[in-house]
Amino acid sequence: MLSFAFRRLLSAIPTLLVLLALSFALIRVAPGGPFDTEKTIPAEIQERLNETYHLDEPLWQQFFRYLGDLLQGDFGPSFQYKDYTVSELIAAGFPVSLKLGGLAMLLALLVGVSVGTLAALNQNRRTDHVAMGAAMTGISIPNFVLAPLMVLVFAVTLRWLPAGGLNDWQSYVLPVISLALPQIAYIARLTRGSMIEVLRSDYIRTARAQGLPTSEVLLGHALKPALVPIVSYLGPATAGIITGSVVIEQIFGVPGLGRYFVQGALNRDYTLVMGIVVFYGVLIILFNFLVDLAYRWLDPRVKL
Amino acid sequence: MKTPEQSITAENSGAKAADGSVSKAPDNSGAINKGRSLRDDAWDSLRRNRAAMIAMAVMATVVALVLFAPLLSPYDIDSTDWDTISKGPSLVTAHWFGTDDVGRDLFVRTLYGGRISLLVGLAATLVSLVIGIAWGAAAGYAGGKVDQVMMRIVDVLYAMPFMFFVILLMVFFGRNIFLIFIAVGAINWLDMARIVRGQTLSLKRKEFIEAARAGGVSPFNIVRRHIVPNLLGVVVVYVTLTIPQVILVESFLSFLGLGVQEPMTSWGALVNDGAQAMETAPWALIFPAVFLALTLFCFNFIGDGLRDALDPRDRRTN
Numbered sequence: 001m002l003s004f005a006f007r008r009l010l011s012a013i014p015t016l017l018v019l020l021a022l023s024f025a026l027i028r029v030a031p032g033g034p035f036d037t038e039k040t041i042p043a044e045i046q047e048r049l050n051e052t053y054h055l056d057e058p059l060w061q062q063f064f065r066y067l068g069d070l071l072q073g074d075f076g077p078s079f080q081y082k083d084y085t086v087s088e089l090i091a092a093g094f095p096v097s098l099k100l101g102g103l104a105m106l107l108a109l110l111v112g113v114s115v116g117t118l119a120a121l122n123q124n125r126r127t128d129h130v131a132m133g134a135a136m137t138g139i140s141i142p143n144f145v146l147a148p149l150m151v152l153v154f155a156v157t158l159r160w161l162p163a164g165g166l167n168d169w170q171s172y173v174l175p176v177i178s179l180a181l182p183q184i185a186y187i188a189r190l191t192r193g194s195m196i197e198v199l200r201s202d203y204i205r206t207a208r209a210q211g212l213p214t215s216e217v218l219l220g221h222a223l224k225p226a227l228v229p230i231v232s233y234l235g236p237a238t239a240g241i242i243t244g245s246v247v248i249e250q251i252f253g254v255p256g257l258g259r260y261f262v263q264g265a266l267n268r269d270y271t272l273v274m275g276i277v278v279f280y281g282v283l284i285i286l287f288n289f290l291v292d293l294a295y296r297w298l299d300p301r302v303k304l
Numbered sequence: 305m306k307t308p309e310q311s312i313t314a315e316n317s318g319a320k321a322a323d324g325s326v327s328k329a330p331d332n333s334g335a336i337n338k339g340r341s342l343r344d345d346a347w348d349s350l351r352r353n354r355a356a357m358i359a360m361a362v363m364a365t366v367v368a369l370v371l372f373a374p375l376l377s378p379y380d381i382d383s384t385d386w387d388t389i390s391k392g393p394s395l396v397t398a399h400w401f402g403t404d405d406v407g408r409d410l411f412v413r414t415l416y417g418g419r420i421s422l423l424v425g426l427a428a429t430l431v432s433l434v435i436g437i438a439w440g441a442a443a444g445y446a447g448g449k450v451d452q453v454m455m456r457i458v459d460v461l462y463a464m465p466f467m468f469f470v471i472l473l474m475v476f477f478g479r480n481i482f483l484i485f486i487a488v489g490a491i492n493w494l495d496m497a498r499i500v501r502g503q504t505l506s507l508k509r510k511e512f513i514e515a516a517r518a519g520g521v522s523p524f525n526i527v528r529r530h531i532v533p534n535l536l537g538v539v540v541v542y543v544t545l546t547i548p549q550v551i552l553v554e555s556f557l558s559f560l561g562l563g564v565q566e567p568m569t570s571w572g573a574l575v576n577d578g579a580q581a582m583e584t585a586p587w588a589l590i591f592p593a594v595f596l597a598l599t600l601f602c603f604n605f606i607g608d609g610l611r612d613a614l615d616p617r618d619r620r621t622n
Contacts (some may be wrong), residue, residue: 015460022464026472126400138607140600142552143527144559144572145593149577156583243467251579262560265475277468285463 006144008292012285019069019281025061040192054226061233066274075275080267086275089260096166097249103172108237112184113230116191117218123196131188136187144247145222149179151251164253175252179244185235198226228299235288240293242280346537347611356609359602366599370422373415381416382408382567393587402587404577413569415590420570421596424484425551429543431489432550436496436536440528443497444504455501458494465490470553474562479563489551492546499542501534537614544607548600555596571596 050056054065071078075086119131153165154174162171198204199222207217247256253259258278264272350356365481369376393402401410443454470487477483507513508531515524554571557563564570571592 015463019461019464024471048376048600074491108402136604140548140604141593141597142600145596146555147574148582148589149593150576152586152589155521170436242465243556246467246471248448249555250560262471265471268475271606273324273472280468281463284465288463298520 004296005289005293008289012289015285016282019285020067020278021063023281024066043168045206070278075278076263076271078269078272079273080087080264080269086271088281089272090257093255093257093260096254097242097245097258099239100166100172100175100179100248100254100256104183105237106239107176107180107237108187108241109182109230111180112187112193114186115184115229117195117223117226119188119192120199121214121218122194128192134190135188138181139189141181143178143244144251145184147174147183147248147251150174150178160300165250165295166252166254171252174252175248178251179241179248182244183240186237187230187233190233191226194229195222195226198222224292228295231294231298234291235284238286238287242284305400312463316335332524346610346613351608353609353612356545356607359605359609362598363602363606366418366602367422370415370418373419374410375539377409377412379409381413390525401591402432402585403564404587404588405581410574410588410591414571414574414595417569417571417574417592418595418599420481420540420564420568421551421572421599423479424488424554424570425547428487428488428492428550428554430487432492432496433543435436435489436493437500437539439493440497441504441531441535443524444501445527445531447505447508451501455498459525467553467556470548470557471560471562474550474557480599481568484554484557486565488550489554492550496542496546499538500535503538504531507531521558541607541611541614544603544610548603548607551596551600551603571599 015156026249047056055188057065066076073087075090078084078086078089081089115131115135119128149165152172154161159171163166163174164171164174166172204217204222207221212220212288242258246254246261248254249256249258250262257280261273264276374380391403401414404410406415441455443451446454470491473487474481504527513526513530516530521529542606551571554563554570555575557577558570558572561573563572563575574592575589575596578585578592582589
């Protein structure tokens, strides 16, 4: 297990390097600089600025400087928010995003697995059709469509919930639900499929033949093997929630990383944008690594 | 329940049928009536799938509306009707979906927006299709080291937060619609490459490939003439499921204000405009949102139906 973990970690390094090189290249070939303003700055000041931020060095040198700084946990200063470093901005925004995303993920897993299991138990009956119809709706309605619609209904018309901000628990309801819904739908469909497969297997029939109640068959025997595909879906699910958070944070005015990203991109705040891409990229790579470990634990047949 | 061997025969006969050389399944065990190709089976199964058939009808209607948009309304996409600014749907003024805050007709804008959304969906899917098939078929057919390296590249790219890269591209290089095609297509080919490679691996051991190779056909021609045509079943399913994803990505970008630019519009851009005005003009949000959701719905249902119809393994569950 340990050697597997080590090998798996090693194979993440090229992925990481490609991530860094790609985002670095992308940002540097971009037309327009961080200090482009309406009025032209005197050449000397421009030069000084470039010198301070090492923009005058050759590209490869900038890249290695960046890598070196990154290894020390330094994402550099923000080009736009003058008094902050990117690390500080990430430290301020990420806990907010994590809280939203974590709650959404939890909700998605709980509801998705329950709905999927319910559908599998009632395969091809009405409950199944209703659940899968709802799941299809969840997949087909993008969350940036759903979120404003929910605001329209629950915040503007009914006035039950706040339309934005993150002050009390009520203000979490709409953003978390809008983030979770597409994932709930995918997880429900996956769970249904794998649960049907598992429920058909011989050892489940044996368990049933012994007269175990359905709940015990489900929790004691069927759930763990049925969860294997769900676990492997956790990687894409995380990526989906992170991407979703970009618009959801924008819609609900949540001061998280997704919002910083959009603002940073529009302001050409190179270091901030790069920092967030790298940060999330590393997070996803790390998460996929954990998922692979969990996968092996859940299904000992898997050889990686 | 089918045994694995039967599934394999079904796949086998399907491959041959798609190749156009042999249309009858050789050992359709126990079949007294004349042989049925996998394609016949699939078509029957699809026709029995009510959700998929309804979805096709609705989709056809949406496409017709979008195509004939100019004939259906006296207004055009960019002209202001000074008498009706931010007014709700009305039959009297022929603003079927109402107007936006500068008096433009939302019915026309929704349909023209649909043109862009559908166009992006098709074009970007085509891009991902070409790259994905070429990459996957090459890797699968070449095998060995080449295959390993090529698929490792796919794995590495798979872990990239591409949505973020696309946002950056849009910000840096202007909101160019062709860039959207390329960018979105470039994300989606990864799945396609994996699926195509898997299929190619199993196809290349079949006898008819062996025969072609023995007959001296070049590897490129084997892939082009014998492998790719046999992949079409899987690819068709995947394409129907990719189109809604692509439309979604385009809408996502347009929603952030990074997609198509005025005076052109797309469903995502309209939803964005509508969301900002929803307290005073909810119709501006609701109509484009319904069109967008309906389209995604239909493609997903058609894709699911096609998959169930073409996959012999899944048929037993229905």
